[in-house]
Amino acid sequence: MATAMSVILMALAALLFVSILRNAMMLFRVAIWQRFKVIRMMKKEGYSGPPFSVFSDNLQESRAMKQKAREANALQRFGTVDHDIWHRVHPDIKEWKKLYGERLFYRPEKHLIVLLGFDEPDVVRTMFAHKTDEFSKGYSPLAETVLGKGGLALTVDHESWARQRRVVRPVFYASYIKDTTKVMTPIVTAWLKTLEDKATGSGGSVEVDILKSLGTVVRDVLAQVAFGIDFLEGKKAFEDQEKLKALELESGGVIHPFFRLLPTPRNWQIRRTRSAVTRCMKAIIQKRRMAFKNGALDSLGDDLLGVLLNAVEDDVAALSDPKQKMKKHAMPWTDDLLVDQCRTFFQAGTNTVSVTTSWVLILLANYPEWQERIRKEVLDNSPVCENLRKLESLHMFVRETQRMYPTAPALTRTLVKDGVSLLGNSLPKNLTVRVDVIRLHRNRETWGDDADEFKPERFKNGIAQACKHPYGYIPFGAGPRTCVAQNFAITEVELITSMILERFRFRLSPSYCDMPMVMLTLQPACGAPLILELLKP
Ligand code: HEM
Numbered sequence: 201m202a203t204a205m206s207v208i209l210m211a212l213a214a215l216l217f218v219s220i221l222r223n224a225m226m227l228f229r230v231a232i233w234q235r236f237k238v239i240r241m242m243k244k245e246g247y248s249g250p251p252f253s254v255f256s257d258n259l260q261e262s263r264a265m266k267q268k269a270r271e272a273n274a275l276q277r278f279g280t281v282d283h284d285i286w287h288r289v290h291p292d293i294k295e296w297k298k299l300y301g302e303r304l305f306y307r308p309e310k311h312l313i314v315l316l317g318f319d320e321p322d323v324v325r326t327m328f329a330h331k332t333d334e335f336s337k338g339y340s341p342l343a344e345t346v347l348g349k350g351g352l353a354l355t356v357d358h359e360s361w362a363r364q365r366r367v368v369r370p371v372f373y374a375s376y377i378k379d380t381t382k383v384m385t386p387i388v389t390a391w392l393k394t395l396e397d398k399a400t401g402s403g404g405s406v407e408v409d410i411l412k413s414l415g416t417v418v419r420d421v422l423a424q425v426a427f428g429i430d431f432l433e434g435k436k437a438f439e440d441q442e443k444l445k446a447l448e449l450e451s452g453g454v455i456h457p458f459f460r461l462l463p464t465p466r467n468w469q470i471r472r473t474r475s476a477v478t479r480c481m482k483a484i485i486q487k488r489r490m491a492f493k494n495g496a497l498d499s500l501g502d503d504l505l506g507v508l509l510n511a512v513e514d515d516v517a518a519l520s521d522p523k524q525k526m527k528k529h530a531m532p533w534t535d536d537l538l539v540d541q542c543r544t545f546f547q548a549g550t551n552t553v554s555v556t557t558s559w560v561l562i563l564l565a566n567y568p569e570w571q572e573r574i575r576k577e578v579l580d581n582s583p584v585c586e587n588l589r590k591l592e593s594l595h596m597f598v599r600e601t602q603r604m605y606p607t608a609p610a611l612t613r614t615l616v617k618d619g620v621s622l623l624g625n626s627l628p629k630n631l632t633v634r635v636d637v638i639r640l641h642r643n644r645e646t647w648g649d650d651a652d653e654f655k656p657e658r659f660k661n662g663i664a665q666a667c668k669h670p671y672g673y674i675p676f677g678a679g680p681r682t683c684v685a686q687n688f689a690i691t692e693v694e695l696i697t698s699m700i701l702e703r704f705r706f707r708l709s710p711s712y713c714d715m716p717m718v719m720l721t722l723q724p725a726c727g728a729p730l731i732l733e734l735l736k737p
Pocket residue numbers: 352353354365544545548549550552553556607608611612674675676677678680681682683684685686688689690693
């Protein structure tokens with residue numbers, strides 16, 4: 201008996217030892233060896249940059265440089281708009297380029313080594329369209345915690361991604377989007393009514409931080425359009441998602457998921473917040489399922505949640521049917537994957553829209569002649585929710601805003617093998633390559649000598665006439681992984697903008713601080729305070 205016991209104990213100890221050894225080796229490979237190889241190969245290719253090692257990154261240095269530039273007032277302007285934004289958005293990179301030259305690579309977070317900042321459309325075509333098997337979506341602990349590993353935006357395996365995209369795409373077809381304007385209109389109307397009341401109560405005008413105020417509106421729209429709930433039901437999930445993002449941004453990423461397991465206060469807080477979001481989302485999912493089971497609904501629905509739930513049902517049926525073999529490596533749809541998808545859409549579909557709309561409104565405030573021109577167009581095409589397609593000047597203005605102030609200012613891909621060539625250089629596996637969208641959108645070869653000027657009329661005859669290269673304009677990304685909801689997003693931006701124009705004339709508040717900053721998206725760092733004046737007091 202005692203011998204049997206000691207054999208079991210020894211076997212367990214051996215298993216534990218092997219597992220620890222395996223994890224330690226994996227950690228060594230991912231955290232040290234892979235990084236070491238990338239650094240060595242990049243130096244051999246003649247690249248250089250601010251010093252970092254396999255153990256340290258450039259995050260603190262970058263933050264300190266930005267802080268210093270802010271304190272020296274080099275970044276902000278008040279009550280006015282200056283389109284010369286690149287140097288103010290990237291004071292760190294500007295400085296490093298001066299010190300180390302154009303062939304720059306650095307380590308912005310622990311899990312990333314990045315080669316900066318291509319602005320050539322040919323590079324975009326190679327990375328995002330022609331060689332997608334060599335340039336893949338990279339691993340990011342930050343994105344993974346916030347968006348969920350299995351969601352549409354982060355899935356790497358092509359077959360699993362393609363299947364998810366096939367399922368989700370019909371939700372964003374033009375015919376559905378037309379219906380969504382009917383959901384959006386009352387939400388936006390109710391929000392504007394509160395602003396109208398405030399303006400009436402204070403002599404006909406009111407100052408509002410549009411970026412902040414829009415946050416609730418776009419969340420409510422997404423909650424109703426995609427999940428069939430109102431904002432209050434999803435409020436906790438939305439708030440916790442934002443908290444999670446802030447916690448992750450503060451932490452600056454981790455080298456390896458193993459470090460997530462350590463019992464630090466931050467890890468504990470991240471885990472707790474993430475579980476709270478999961479619980480909320482599972483409750484939303486369960487409520488829809490129960491409504492269908494009880495007969496309160498005659499289907500699971502054709503909104504986003506409905507199509508996701510149907511996909512789970514189909515896979516559960518296929519997995520339990522021995523005749524229907526699911527492909528071995530395709531990721532089956534489960535409730536966990538469903539929660540990841542909800543996380544992805546909660547996150548991808550809110551801040552992006554409120555930030556883009558805020559830039560459009562800031563720029564309309566800065567160009568009163570465009571504001572008048574577009575307002576006339578809007579008033580001539582009432583009701584706007586049915587006539588959005590006719591608003592030519594508004595389309596031009598939104599496109600130009602997205603060119604000069606791209607909400608996604610950097611798009612990255614990570615190399616999946618060694619020796620991939622890009623502009624004649626041989627690059628190592630695990631290196632992340634970054635496209636600098638701000639500079640791409642102002643590349644003079646593709647946009648002409650007036651590339652730095654704000655000129656909506658350049659889009660008069662469409663994007664192809666404005667830009668000489670099909671990959672020179674990418675506010676929604678490029679290639680197969682472009683934004684799945686871009687038509688929905690543009691509809692929302694344009695509907696909100698035109699409904700504001702119908703009711704208010706607006707200008708920048710003197711307190712508006714013109715300081716674009718990258719906080720995942722390119723945002724006006726101090727918000728978007730506008731003074732709204734009632735058109736009909
Ligand atoms: C104006 C607002 C928006 C902008 C500027 C924007 C921008 C982008 C960009 C640049 C990408 C490509 C990222 C990459 O290649 O790495 C992307 C992907 C994505 N976006 Fe958007 N987006 C917006 C609104 C939305 C909305 C409203 C939703 C959902 C309701 C959404 C959902 C997604 C998803 C799921 C992906 C991943 C697609 C895939 O990998 O197949 N986005 N978006």
